[in-house]
Amino acid sequence: MIRVEEAEALIQAQARNYRIERVPLDQALGRVLAIDLKADRDLPPFNRVAMDGIAIKYAAFENGLRSFSIDGTQAAGDKPLELPGTESCIEIMTGAALPASADTVVRYEDLEIAGGKATVLAEEIVRGQNLHVQGKDKKEGEVVAPANKLIDAALVGLAASVGATELRVKTLPKVVIISTGDELVDIDQQPLPYQIRRSNSYTIQAALQKYKLHADLLHIPDEVTAIRERLTQCLEQYDVIILSGGISMGKFDYIPQVLEELLVKKHFHKVQQRPGKPFWFGKHANGVVVFALPGNPVSTFMCLHRYFVPWLKACIGLDVDSKVYASLSRDFNFIPSLQYFLQVSISISATGQLLATPFEGNGSGDFANLVEADAFMELPLEKTTFKAGEVYRIWPFKPLF
Ligand SMILES: Nc1nc2c(c(=O)[nH]1)N[C@H]1C(S)=C(S)[C@@H](COP(=O)(O)OP(=O)(O)OC[C@H]3O[C@@H](n4cnc5c(N)ncnc54)[C@H](O)[C@@H]3O)O[C@H]1N2
Ligand code: MOO
Numbered sequence: 001m002i003r004v005e006e007a008e009a010l011i012q013a014q015a016r017n018y019r020i021e022r023v024p025l026d027q028a029l030g031r032v033l034a035i036d037l038k039a040d041r042d043l044p045p046f047n048r049v050a051m052d053g054i055a056i057k058y059a060a061f062e063n064g065l066r067s068f069s070i071d072g073t074q075a076a077g078d079k080p081l082e083l084p085g086t087e088s089c090i091e092i093m094t095g096a097a098l099p100a101s102a103d104t105v106v107r108y109e110d111l112e113i114a115g116g117k118a119t120v121l122a123e124e125i126v127r128g129q130n131l132h133v134q135g136k137d138k139k140e141g142e143v144v145a146p147a148n149k150l151i152d153a154a155l156v157g158l159a160a161s162v163g164a165t166e167l168r169v170k171t172l173p174k175v176v177i178i179s180t181g182d183e184l185v186d187i188d189q190q191p192l193p194y195q196i197r198r199s200n201s202y203t204i205q206a207a208l209q210k211y212k213l214h215a216d217l218l219h220i221p222d223e224v225t226a227i228r229e230r231l232t233q234c235l236e237q238y239d240v241i242i243l244s245g246g247i248s249m250g251k252f253d254y255i256p257q258v259l260e261e262l263l264v265k266k267h268f269h270k271v272q273q274r275p276g277k278p279f280w281f282g283k284h285a286n287g288v289v290v291f292a293l294p295g296n297p298v299s300t301f302m303c304l305h306r307y308f309v310p311w312l313k314a315c316i317g318l319d320v321d322s323k324v325y326a327s328l329s330r331d332f333n334f335i336p337s338l339q340y341f342l343q344v345s346i347s348i349s350a351t352g353q354l355l356a357t358p359f360e361g362n363g364s365g366d367f368a369n370l371v372e373a374d375a376f377m378e379l380p381l382e383k384t385t386f387k388a389g390e391v392y393r394i395w396p397f398k399p400l401f
């Protein structure tokens with residue numbers, strides 16, 4: 001049995017870039033940017049007027065002029081209207097491009113308009129006020145969003161503003177989720193009294209959708225021939241195979257032997273952890289990686305979040321170093337010498353700390369408990385008593401805020 005950290009290192013060593021693909025902007029949300037996105041123009045592209053009012057030459061005000069003749073009106077999107085003289089002003093709207101002959105905007109609230117004249121009422125005005133200066137945010141050609149950024153709405157907006165109608169994103173690996181076990185029926189079936197529905201596949205498929213990864217589902221009965229045939233096909237058609245079940249000590253747990261027969265090289269089998277001890281991981285010479293997760297639903301769920309998701313993030317370059325910690329809200333004991341992944345519910349204390357309250361459930365078959373819990377807290381196998389206030393790493397499986 002290997003340690004959690006060793007299993008993690010062996011898996012992360014198999015992270016690789018899959019490819020880059022172009023997606024239309026309206027399908028890019030949730031994907032990972034593959035190359036830097038650059039400004040096609042200065043941002044803002046001109047001296048953008050930030051308040052509705054009048055545009056003047058500051059020097060006239062500085063020389064004591066307070067009443068300016070109004071010589072035109074410029075809306076946002078109009079070609080700039082130059083001032084005919086230093087005693088002139090134009091009415092100008094927010095979002096308009098400031099004419100070169102003006103350098104200051106006085107908003108309507110600080111003016112009086114009468115008889116074709118605008119009189120400045122404000123005691124003090126500042127040269128260049130109420131302007132968003134050209135290029136202040138980003139210069140043309142500057143990176144506005146770096147590669148490996150998760151594409152969110154803000155980034156979509158920025159891409160739209162620089163005219164990127166499509167984005168180059170990291171290609172996601174092609175994944176198949178395989179369930180095995182003759183006790184399992186599909187979710188639209190009415191199970192016999194001694195059967196269950198194969199929920200793990202749907203849990204895994206749903207968890208991967210967060211990363212815009214749409215995995216296929218496949219069920220294989222507990223027969224060596226069927227397992228061998230279907231796994232052979234999957235090794236040809238997919239980049240990644242995620243199995244759930246059939247890898248422990250049972251007489252019908254054929255998966256490890258068939259994987260090895262099909263030349264999927266075992267990197268490890270069994271990890272010093274609970275849940276998830278019988279976890280198997282390997283890779284075929286053709287590059288296909290195989291995550292054979294233990295069948296107990298909480299084991300599958302934990303191994304998916306502790307091992308598969310970090311591997312996927314490493315493949316697509318997504319926040320690979322991000323770690324989240326929380327402090328235990330009460331004492332907890334776990335005797336066996338195994339790394340324990342305690343289910344916890346997370347709250348935020350008045351001092352802004354993440355508090356983890358144990359929410360154990362009835363063991364790794366109790367997937368109902370996962371509906372209430374928010375994360376797994378990783379408790380080191382070196383200790384058996386864990387005190388309130390102690391801080392440990394957590395593996396959230398729900399948004400925390
Ligand atoms: N003698 C031993 N028995 C077991 C050991 C052991 O070390 N010695 N390990 C236990 C642990 S820990 C786990 S975890 C399970 C894992 O076993 P498998 O990976 O072989 O999983 P299965 O036996 O196929 O199923 C376990 C359990 O999970 C249910 N299951 C399986 N697939 C699904 C699915 N797709 N959806 C919902 N539920 C599923 C299955 O019905 C079983 O109840 O082994 C222990 N045994
Ligand atoms: O590995 Mo287990 O403890 O049933 O999930």
Ligand SMILES: [Mg+2]
Nearest residue numbers: 246248250253
């Ligand atoms: Mg089994």
